[in-house]
Amino acid sequence: MTIREINIPKRTIMTPGPVEVHPRVLRALSYPVLGQFDPAFTEMMNEVMAMLRQLFRTKNNWAFPVDGTSRAGLEAVLASIIRPGDKVLVPIFGRFGYLLAEICERYRADVYTMECPWGEVFAPEDVIREIKRVAPEIVAIVHGETSTGCMQPLEEIGRACRELDVLCVVDAVATIGGTDVNTDEWCLDAVIGGTQKCLSVPSGMAPITFNSRIEKRINERKKVERGIATEEDLKRERERAPIFSNYFDISQLMDYWSPRRLNHHTEATSMLYALREGVRVVLEEGLGERFERHRLHEAALVEGIRAMGLELFAEGRRKLPTVTCVKVPEQIDADLVRNMMLDEFGVEIASSFGPLHGKIWRIGTMGYSCRKENVLFTLAALEAVLIHVGAPVQPGRALQAVLSFYHEKTAVKGGVS
Structure with missing residues (x-):
């Protein structure tokens, strides 16, 4: 069987993702591959982290991409902070709210949902009232819901979560780089973006950022996983969480993106070139x-x-x-x-x-x-x-x-x- 050379038809892509890739990003994808620990490449990693902080409007120490589609970023954050039995509140106003709820359920959270008709969003006070009623450890919420074309106001919700000591995790896949996502000012603890939408980079990486509150939760779990806690704690944790992702373990990704550069996986070097150029285009504009x-x-x-x-x-x-x-x-x-x-x-x-x-x-x-x-x-x-x-x-x-x-x-x- 002979397979002919690929021939991509010309398209004008006006979907909610993927979108047309910026020509500078396409050029960056053609650059030669470097080893993932080559000093030239690790310097690019540092540059990407610095630019992502600007994109997310944050002073967080941690801002880096998870290799995989946007869903990989969502799962990595939620998998790394959910302890089985944790209460997670998911306000749902479209398809991707259901996705957040499903991910949380798979990691054995006690998921509470609230819903409004598709085509509407929640009044912030209604979400805050439900947060007070449920008293969750985590609120997971979509910012821009592409299934309905609606955007949920987050500022009041984020600040209420901070006051109530609830972690606020936000799916900003459809909004990052296209409309304001103000991580620090809105008191958002973790924000997950996507490359294939407003950043005009191919699908394959999920930029994330998270603050010290999220890092503390991750480190608490890491202590148990690495045997730093007591045997009793370790036994209890294993009973509660017999399954935990290796690939989506942010504690290991933190080691990889830190100056220690501890190997977690082989970095998608060409995609990092693309992300670097895509975010550079955004910040130049x-x-x-x-x-x-x-x-x-x-x-x-x-x-x-x-x-x-x-x-x-x-x-x-x-x-x-x-x-x-x-x-x-x-x-x-x-x-x-x-x-x-x-x-x-x-x-x-x-x-x-x-x-x-x-x-x-x-x-x-x-x-x-x-x-x-x-x-x-x-x-x-x-x-x-x-x-x-x-x-x-x-x-x-x-x-x-x-x-x-x-x-x-x-x-x-x-x-x-």
């Missing part, structure tokens, strides 16, 4: 400027969607700036439209999950995909296909509305990219 760019192109997309005669699923203050969810018109096959956009135009948008599958389209404006030409092309493709399938849209209005929007912004600010 400036966090404030980058967040403003994401809001600008989100607003342009929304302008076009409305002008076309379509409705948004989530809007207002609860809307996630990096994902726009659009209601599918009645009698229209959502997947047929998506497939035609991909086949005829090379434009990819996403469906959703569970109760929203077939009812909304999800359009990402993230990272390098968040550009004027992508917004215009996506709207043109969506409008053309909807007209073809007989949807009740307003022909021609979307692009004209967006062109006027961009022209106005250009006149005010001197340019749009």
